[in-house]
Amino acid sequence: MADPRVAIVMGSQSDWETMRGAQEILEALAIPCEARVLSAHRTPDRLRAYLEAAPGRGIEVVIAGAGGAAHLAGVCAAHTLLPVLGVPIDSSPLKGLDALLATVQMPGGIPVATFAIGKAGAKNAGLFAAAILARADLAVRERLAQWREAQAAAVPELPY
Ligand code: RP5
Numbered sequence: 001m002a003d004p005r006v007a008i009v010m011g012s013q014s015d016w017e018t019m020r021g022a023q024e025i026l027e028a029l030a031i032p033c034e035a036r037v038l039s040a041h042r043t044p045d046r047l048r049a050y051l052e053a054a055p056g057r058g059i060e061v062v063i064a065g066a067g068g069a070a071h072l073a074g075v076c077a078a079h080t081l082l083p084v085l086g087v088p089i090d091s092s093p094l095k096g097l098d099a100l101l102a103t104v105q106m107p108g109g110i111p112v113a114t115f116a117i118g119k120a121g122a123k124n125a126g127l128f129a130a131a132i133l134a135r136a137d138l139a140v141r142e143r144l145a146q147w148r149e150a151q152a153a154a155v156p157e158l159p160y
Helices: 013-028 044-053 072-079 097-104 119-134 138-153
Strands: 006-010 033-037 061-067 084-089
Touching: 006 013, 006 044, 006 072, 006 119, 013 033, 013 061, 013 084, 013 119, 044 072, 061 072, 061 097, 061 119, 072 084, 072 097, 084 097, 084 119, 119 138
Parallel strands: 006 033, 006 061, 061 084
Antiparallel strands: none
């Protein structure tokens, strides 16, 4: 298998059901990726070591999904210059609104690109990672264009 170009990290195994949406889209676009459970508060040392090694392993984009007081994406961004795409997860009693605010409201200086709460956010983060790679990778750009065309073709014109 090719070396992963996109890292999908999440705070808990319970986030996988949502974050697999990012993996599915990257697989559909033939972009190698890997998924890891790395918590900003439960496994901070493991998270830091992973991020520090990521660029040297060929990782170009980090997708970070977390719920609750979701500091994972911000902590990822603090430890790497790679673009970090944050996905708020609706795993808490506040149904992801807490995670959305925690992820999107980064103080100036350490940016996190924040996506929609839940599965749509995970899917779009995967597509956005592909768009980043497509800037310098013609083959990815062509596959992304084909994917968009197929999506458009699958939308019926009539509502009934
Ligand atoms: C966050 O707490 C995780 O990202 C997850 O969304 C949430 C709940 O985690 P578990 O208690 O299910 O492990 O850190």
